[in-house]
Amino acid sequence: MITGLIVLGLFCAGPEESKMVREPAVANQFYPGRAEELVATVDQMLKDAETPVLTGRLVAIQVPHAGYPYSGPTAASAFKLLQARGPVTVVMLGPSHRAFVDKAAVYGKGKWKTPLGTVEIDEALAREIVAADEYIEDDPQAHRAEHSLEVQLPFLQRVLKEFKVVPIMLLEPTWNQCQKLGKAIAQASKDKDVLVLASTDLYHGDSYDDAKATDSATAGLLTQFDPKALYDGLRARKAQACGGDPVVSAMVAAQEMGADRAVILAMTNSNDVVGEKGGYCVGYSATAFMDSDQSGCVGDAPKQEAKAEAEAEAGSADLTEAEQASLLRIARSTLEMHIRESKTPDIKPLTDRLSEKRGAFVTLHKKGQLRGCIGYVEAYKPLFQAVRDMAVAASTEDPRFPPVTEGELEDIDIEITVLSPLKRIDDPEKVEVGKHGLIIRRGGYSGLLLPQVPVEQGWDRQTFIEHTCLKAGLAPDAWKQQGTQFLVFTGQVFGEK
Numbered sequence: 001m002i003t004g005l006i007v008l009g010l011f012c013a014g015p016e017e018s019k020m021v022r023e024p025a026v027a028n029q030f031y032p033g034r035a036e037e038l039v040a041t042v043d044q045m046l047k048d049a050e051t052p053v054l055t056g057r058l059v060a061i062q063v064p065h066a067g068y069p070y071s072g073p074t075a076a077s078a079f080k081l082l083q084a085r086g087p088v089t090v091v092m093l094g095p096s097h098r099a100f101v102d103k104a105a106v107y108g109k110g111k112w113k114t115p116l117g118t119v120e121i122d123e124a125l126a127r128e129i130v131a132a133d134e135y136i137e138d139d140p141q142a143h144r145a146e147h148s149l150e151v152q153l154p155f156l157q158r159v160l161k162e163f164k165v166v167p168i169m170l171l172e173p174t175w176n177q178c179q180k181l182g183k184a185i186a187q188a189s190k191d192k193d194v195l196v197l198a199s200t201d202l203y204h205g206d207s208y209d210d211a212k213a214t215d216s217a218t219a220g221l222l223t224q225f226d227p228k229a230l231y232d233g234l235r236a237r238k239a240q241a242c243g244g245d246p247v248v249s250a251m252v253a254a255q256e257m258g259a260d261r262a263v264i265l266a267m268t269n270s271n272d273v274v275g276e277k278g279g280y281c282v283g284y285s286a287t288a289f290m291d292s293d294q295s296g297c298v299g300d301a302p303k304q305e306a307k308a309e310a311e312a313e314a315g316s317a318d319l320t321e322a323e324q325a326s327l328l329r330i331a332r333s334t335l336e337m338h339i340r341e342s343k344t345p346d347i348k349p350l351t352d353r354l355s356e357k358r359g360a361f362v363t364l365h366k367k368g369q370l371r372g373c374i375g376y377v378e379a380y381k382p383l384f385q386a387v388r389d390m391a392v393a394a395s396t397e398d399p400r401f402p403p404v405t406e407g408e409l410e411d412i413d414i415e416i417t418v419l420s421p422l423k424r425i426d427d428p429e430k431v432e433v434g435k436h437g438l439i440i441r442r443g444g445y446s447g448l449l450l451p452q453v454p455v456e457q458g459w460d461r462q463t464f465i466e467h468t469c470l471k472a473g474l475a476p477d478a479w480k481q482q483g484t485q486f487l488v489f490t491g492q493v494f495g496e497k
Helices: 035-048 068-082 123-131 150-159 175-188 208-224 227-235 244-256 270-274 301-314 321-341 383-396 406-411 452-457 461-471
Strands: 057-063 088-095 104-106 111-114 117-120 136-138 163-170 194-199 261-269 281-291 360-366 369-376 412-419 423-425 436-442 445-449 485-495
Touching (some): 035 068, 117 163, 123 175, 136 175, 150 163, 163 175, 163 244, 208 227, 208 281, 227 244, 244 281, 261 270, 270 281, 369 383, 383 412, 406 412, 436 461, 452 461
Parallel strands (some): 057 194, 088 163, 088 194, 104 136
Antiparallel strands (some): 057 281, 111 117, 261 281, 360 369, 360 412
């Protein structure tokens, strides 16, 4: 129950309690208060964000909650993973900085408002979570002045077209209470499309060196993906995170929902952001919690993926020559228009199959040399849209190369690789050079090479595997170590040449 507040008068109550609107508390403080400026700020951070290749299903994210100039770019690296996701409810867990609460405080009815509009509360899911345990209660008043969850909404509003939220705040729970909340969220989320979000900053203090060391230890506990170890580490001061307990509960929920690993997406601190080492320093991180088993997807996704995999094995998922030509035209027109006019064309799929969600890479060559290559490993978008977007990304966002210029266009040819669903294998001897693309994953590291790469380089199986390890940032013999995971896929490759 809430026993104290700092700021009052932040609600506009309608005739019905369910119409209650939570007004912004920190607009013009933590983030821009004008809609136009807020859109430009968030969109630029999302554009600049870099994320590693991830495989599997995204179950939860951890993001920071400081002012946007400080932690926004770090947060963007996690929110960027949500682009093109379908309708979803985001269960947001954050710490209470402004009010004392002795239970998990759920905002269970109404809407939350930002300069970008209002976001609906998923009232049905909130009720299920509250009903699960006496430690959890519907307490909207606790959220009145808190920033840790409010600052996440503008990012969600820019990357998701259709979503609801369930905001929940914690303050110094026991380990047992963290478990209860996490399990309640997971149980209520069964057979629903739910993403868990945990909000926290890391180190707070006056030493840059201590910040680096402490945040490194905290990151180690995050990637260890052991919620009890993180909880104990926070109590023993081996780790520091103002929202550490919400992260612990989110980890419990994520594990119950099928996640089996955590990947650090970005990490920095306020000293590094402003370029001045010394003085007060706050650490920031962004983390993705992933389910490696594709069969763990919610809804009808397992059936759809099994069907797609069977079709790929049988060859019936191959695109026709007309479909290939259509995708190449889409990639070429997008590349030309984006480079010359900073615009993207309006496109329509030639066939229904091009509207199916598929993973795809777009590769650019200039006079036979690689000039850029970026793609979606997972089936996040309809294929024709994925090709359009990756044509832009390959020409402007591959960190190995400068952006393509207008003068280069006539020398560039385009190649497209359309991917099958990923398939985990238990024996590296099953990797077939010339047929399989390969992903090697160990700990929080992941590397990918397309099926045409070993053929072009003249590699045998072992060399292919070793170079995939190197791509992941691992030692070339990491594939021999216990716990290393292998995922393969096939790719239909076609190009202008």
